[in-house]
Amino acid sequence: MLLTLENSITSRVLRQSDTVSGIVGEEAYRTLSGHELSAVQIVYVRGGVTVKQLSEHLGRSVKAARSTLRGLVDKGVLSWHGSGPNDPSQYYSFPRSH
Numbered sequence: 001m002l003l004t005l006e007n008s009i010t011s012r013v014l015r016q017s018d019t020v021s022g023i024v025g026e027e028a029y030r031t032l033s034g035h036e037l038s039a040v041q042i043v044y045v046r047g048g049v050t051v052k053q054l055s056e057h058l059g060r061s062v063k064a065a066r067s068t069l070r071g072l073v074d075k076g077v078l079s080w081h082g083s084g085p086n087d088p089s090q091y092y093s094f095p096r097s098h
Helices: 009-024 026-031 034-046 051-058 062-074
Strands: 079-081 091-093
Touching: 009 026, 009 034, 034 051, 034 062, 034 091, 051 062, 062 079, 062 091
Parallel strands: none
Antiparallel strands: 079 091
């Protein structure tokens, strides 16, 4: 019996997408925009993301990245962590229940 392991980039991306959709919920996952999908994938890989990190990853303004992340908080997909709006260590991650 020959066992063939599938470890192509396509397979890894599909596995990651399946895992992320399981974390955020399949219905919510299907409604996410491209930028929102990028944000949740970064959170999955890194465990969290800052506005600056997302801005750099997307090649978009800090304002656009902040809006994307706040939208994900409003949808219940991500949680915000920080002591206030000017906290330099603030970041976003999946809610603890995930």
